[in-house]
Amino acid sequence: MSKSQNDNIRVVVCGDEGVGKSSLITSLVKDTFVPNIQSVLPPVTIPRQFSSLADTPGQTIVVDTSPLLQDRPQLTKEIRRANVIWLVYSDHYTCERISLFWMPFFRSLGVNLPVVLTANKCDLSPRDEASRAISEEMIPILKEFKEVESCIRCSASLHFNVNQAFYLCQRAVTHPLAPLFDSKEGKLKPAAVAALERVFFLADSDQDGCLNDTELKDLQAHCFQNKSLEEVDILQLKNILSELSAEAHVTANTGDSESNGLSIVPAVIPGKGITCEGFILLNKIFAEKGRHETTWGILRRFHYTDSLSLEDKFLYPKLDVPPNASVELSPDGYRFLVDMFLLFDKDNDGGLNQLELNALFKPTPGIPKLWKDTNFPQSTVRNEAGNVTLQGWLAQWSMTTYLDYRSTMAYLAQLGFDGKQGTQKITDGVKITKPRKKRNPASKAYRSTAITDRNVFNCFVLGSSGSGKTTLLKAFLNRPFSEVYTPTIQPISVVNSVEMPGGKQCYLILEELGELEPAVLENSSRLDECDVICFTYDSSDPDSFAYLVNLHNTYPQLNMLPAVYVALKADLDRQQQRCEQQPDVYTRNLSMAAPLHVSAQWTSSLNELFVQLAEAAEYPGSATPRDGPEEHDTSMLPTAATVGSALGVLAISLWLWRSQQR
Structure with missing residues (x-):
């Protein structure tokens, strides 16, 4: 349970009659022992400023309870409202009752609450009995019941360890041990390890696999702004980790490494720093020594909740996108992604291979779902070795942001876009474009208006089967031409950059709809995502253009979108189309440009087509069909x-x- 700044902590004190529950509460509040008090105290509220824990979110309410049978309904009610149970015993009999009654009773209620076990009246036992009580009474209970988070010996009459016990109760709520550490196994839980590995990834600025002294100091400053890390502290830390690492190697040679839960990978590499294994081992030590609030201080600074998931408001910050507006990467977003590419291109070959991509996406769930749906990396630009180039990397993210900006923001967050100091907002990585206004395609104002604030455009590629759509998409990514024909069943999306006249660069997404074409064209929301249509036909097939005419008659809503007509396979013999109107006449009657003759074998014609598609998206009025004469303003x-x-x-x-x- 992650507690907000306005939440209160509710501590319910339980135990057998006569163990000193009320005396502990009174000693806590009065800072001294008060004799002759009532058997059950009313709830006591401790303001945040008087709390034992500096980062307590709100007030702490301490509730006294009665173990009597007639008071059992009230006891049950309070336990169900509790955040933590302060369980008290005072002698051998009441200690036995912890395992025999109290812990089974809590479980029978179906509550999963942390329990702080307290042995009160320790002033009545000889001093030499302390270690025996811990080893024979507390440790077995601690091992048997995972709910018991910590144990402590107290004395209400001497005001001994009372404040410390109360601190443990608060800490059990604000910095719970259970999500981090498996007490029975003696090691960190997998979710905690995964979270700490991401923290290490983000702290390892040069991605050399080690935290050097500067990176350690930066991590300390980021998580604990009031506590600096000195050189002597770093040296001492490295020495401790090196000793434990050496012990792990010795234990591994005896075949008992698993039982000790120690890493056999070097924790410190001389001259480089602390490894990821050493960082995990350090936090394991914190958990074992009862200093897991340090681990939580790190995790909370990196936006983790008590369930060790990243905060939703961090992954998906609020972004108000008006209707008909789109979202693109901002200059800061592009710059961050360029830096990530250069950092993980370890072999400096200008491309990210599979191993480098795996390393880059390590602190995330893997490549985005949209990338899998678009068959990445086939969806973007790659070099001859098949590795994603910087151009393809940025193009892929441009498409992702345009189609699913929430996914982009989540990945920017997971990859550390907010920076070392956490001062940059995730929303700074994207920008919102102006809403597209629907105007009359026949008006002069619409036909002369340019879309100047957008750099990413979406294009549907439509045409009859075999017209060359898939080949066109491959040519867009500079893939070699293939004579093999394979019909498109599932939709295909590719993305690349297009250099416009004057040097401006934009990104163009080409979508071939496959068998989903009718469903998409009937869906108004999907059509709203389209900025321009590429109508293709096979200039060597006399029946190819008739498909486009029939498409317009079936879906008249297509006439409201800018379009470019393309005669593909122009390197083959041109055929007269079996249609009422030839393509040139058909487009002229719509006040549109004549079809552009293109071949996958002619690079210059391809470049001209892609520029024309981008220009049609940028100047939609000039490329939108118009039946009648132009209207004057x-x-x-x-x-x-x-x-x-x-x-x-x-x-x-x-x-x-x-x-x-x-």
Whole structure:
């Protein structure tokens, strides 16, 4: 349970009659022992400023209870409302009752609460009995019941360890041990290890697999701003880890390493720093020594909840996107992704191979789902070795942001976009474009308006089967031409950058819809995602263009979108189309440009097509079908008429005034 700043901590004190529950509460509040108090105290509220723990989220309410049978309903009610149970015993009999009654009773209620076990009245036992009580009474209970988070011996009459016991109760809520450490196995839990590995990844700025002194100091400053890490502290830390690592190697040689839970990988590499295994081992020591609040201090600074998942508000910060607007990467977002690419291109070959991609995505769930759906890395630009280039890397993220910006923000968060100091917001990695306005395609204003604030455009590639759509998509990614024909069943999406006249660069997403084409064209929301349509036909097939004419008749809504007509396979013999109108006449009647003749074998024609598609998306009015003549903007005519009338009235008034003066 992750507690917000307004939450209170509710501590319910349980135990047999006469163990000193009320005396412990009174000693806590009064800082001294008070004799002759009532058997059950009313709830006591301790303000946050008087709390034993500096980062307690709110007030702490301590609730006294009665173990009597007639008070059992009230006891049950309080336990169900509790955040932590302060369980008290005072002698051998009441200690036996912990295992025989109290712990089974808590479990029977179905509550999963941390328990702080306290042996009260330790002043009545000889001093030499302390170690025996711990080893024979507390440790067996601690091992048997995972709910028992810590144990402590107290004395209400001497005010001994009372504040410390209360601190343990608060810490059990604010910094729970259970999610981090498996007491029975004696090692950190897998979720805790995974979270700490991500922290190590983000702290390892140079990605050399070790935290050097500078990186350790940066991590300390990031997590604990008021506590600096000195050189002597770092040296002492390395010495401790080196000794434990050496012990682990010795234990491994005896075949008993698993039982001790110690790492056999070097914890410290001389001259480089602390390894990831050493960092995990360090936090294991914190858990074993009862200093797991240090581990929580690190994890909370990196936005982890008590369940060791990243906070939703960190992964998915609120972003108000107006209707018909799109989301793109901001300059800061592009810069961060460029830095990530350069950092993980270890062999400096200008591409990310599978091993480098695996290393880059290590602190995440893996490559985004959208990438899997688009068959990455086939969806973007790769070099001759098949590795994703920087151009392809940025193009893929541009497509991801355009189609699913929440996924991009989640990955920016997981990869550390917020920076070492956590000062940068995740939303700084993206930007919102202006909403697209639906206007009359026949109006002069619409046909002359450019979309200047967008750099990513989505294009549907439509055409008859065998017209060359898939080959066009492959050519867009500079893939070699293949004579083998394979019909497209599932949708295909590819993305690449296009350099516009004047040097401006934009990203173009080409989507071939496959068998989902009818469903997509009937879906208005999917059509809203389309910025331009590429209508393709096979210029060597006389029946190919008729498919596009039929498509327009079936889906008249396509006439509201900008489009470019393309005659593919232009290197083959051109055929007369079996259609009422030939392609040139058909497009001229729509006031559109004639089909562009393109071949996968002609690089210059391909480049011209992709630029034309990008320009059609940027200037949608000029590429949108128009049946009638262009409408002129007459918005000024009423104003001109009004001004003319006013001037006429003024002239007549002046003439009358002058006549009266004469």
